[in-house]
Amino acid sequence: MTTANMGGPTGRILVVGGYGAVGATVTSTLTEWFPGRVIPGGRDAARARENGGVRVDVSDPEGFREVLDGLGDVAAVVLCVEPPDARVARTCLERGIHLVDIGATRRQLDAVAELHDPAVRSGATALLSVGVAPGLTNLLARRAHEAVGGAESLRLTVLLGSGERHGADAVRWTVQGLAEPATAGPERTFLPGFGARTAHPFPFSDQHTLRRTLRVPDVTTRLCLDSRPLTGMLFALRRAGLLRVACRPAAQRLLTGVFRRVHTGGDAFAVRADARHGDQYAAYGLTGRAQSRVTGLVAAFATRELMTGSLPAGVHHIEQLPSLDGVLGWLGSHGVTTRRLDGRTRR
Known part of the structure; x- marks a missing residue:
């Protein structure tokens, strides 16, 4: 699949933790599919700038909102680091911004799952349990x-x-x-x-x-x-x-x-x-x-599916959407x- 035949949102993709062990793979893979539209972010301002990205800290929900306001046209956020609570996810979904979360903590996943109704109302999709x-x-x-x-x-x-x-x-x-x-x-x-x-x-x-x-x-x-x-x-x-x-x-x-x-x-x-x-x-x-690396590839694949606009609104774990089973063949x-x-x- 190339960017030429991708429908769906036309905005940019913010990869939080986009230069880390998992995020670097997410950033590089998505950049191949969406050149010029992928923004790596993280708490280290110098590393973020070196990678052409922005400073963003998921432990600061107000600062996170300011980053989204500054970027203006974010269609999807990929969380390669785990926030302390669900406020960052709520901010994304209430704004109609798609979310891919590689988090593995049960408490955090359950908290994001409770945002299903706000996501449906805004037309946003959140994908959970994305990794190995x-x-x-x-x-x-x-x-x-x-x-x-x-x-x-x-x-x-x-x-x-x-x-x-x-x-x-x-x-x-x-x-x-x-x-x-x-x-x-x-x-x-x-x-x-x-x-x-x-x-x-x-x-x-x-x-x-x-x-x-x-x-x-x-x-x-x-x-x-x-x-x-x-x-x-x-x-x-x-x-x-x-x-x-x-x-x-x-x-x-x-x-x-x-x-x-x-x-x-x-x-x-x-x-x-x-x-x-x-x-x-x-x-x-x-x-x-x-x-x-494979966790990053799974997250990139899931994000690409989101950016085609083919997935239903709401919060879903990866096994709940049959089209995401295709990642096994792609891998x-x-x-x-x-x-x-x-x-x-x-x-």
């Missing part, structure tokens, strides 16, 4: 769910490369998740490209979202890293309760700094979704490299492989 997990996990879950005629249970497994350099927000979110107590037990699972791995329950937002959007009563997401020793160490520390201190701001900052310096594995990742309904069973898997040209795994069973 949540995001591609949601799409694989829907495929498996449909393959069994409506799942009674979904099991999602995510393996991340511990050698990839992630942004501070992503590492901080992981630290926060490790501080939460486990709600289920570990499971041994076959992951394409990695073999059998032990994955541990982790509070990804997708397991909460999918219970509502797909009406599946039992959904659990588990996590492991490509480094077996690091996976074992982290979850042993959690079982011992030694990571609960991450609930305290000072400890969270310390652990985030430590984890950002740990690069013991590679950058490959894998996702698996298993669905069951009675004796019906289906599983799908996905593998790729550079999770931050094939970027080294991401999706396959059905029914022949492999959990052990």
Whole structure:
């Protein structure tokens, strides 16, 4: 698809966090499709200017409104950093500005989901759960769910490369998740490209979202890293309760700094979704490299769909809009492989 045959809004696209680990991919990919219409933004004024963008801080809602007023013709905003609350999202949607949010925190996603009616009234669309997990996990879950005629249970497994350099927000979110107590037990699972791995329950937002959007009563997401020793160490520390201190701001900052310096594995990742309904069973898997880059590609694809004007107004998670399933095929040209795994069973 080229810009020549794209309909929909003609304004510009503001990418908040547009020069970070995820945002740089969003900015460069969208610029190929919408040359001259993509504006990277962030809190670092110097870096923003170096990238031809603007200074914008999502923790300052009034300042964010002033940025929108100054730009004047913003058609869509892509949030590659997570605001502290839903005020930035409300500002966009009430103004009729489309929104793509790669946020992964359940509390924030739920708060934005409550803005569905204001978005419908203004004609704006917000897309949530846009990334790898949540995001591609949601799409694989829907495929498996449909393959069994409506799942009674979904099991999602995510393996991340511990050698990839992630942004501070992503590492901080992981630290926060490790501080939460486990709600289920570990499971041994076959992951394409990695073999059998032990994955541990982790509070990804997708397991909460999918219970509502797909009406599946039992959904659990588990996590492991490509480094077996690091996976074992982290979850042993959690079982011992030694990571609960991450609930305290000072400890969270310390652990985030430590984890950002740990690069013991590679950058490959894998996702698996298993669905069951009675004796019906289906599983799908996905593998790729550079999770931050792929998250940016998913966000760029979703933004392009918004800019065609073909998506309904309101707030939607990625699995609720069938046209966004096309991202799985498109990612094939970027080294991401999706396959059905029914022949492999959990052990």
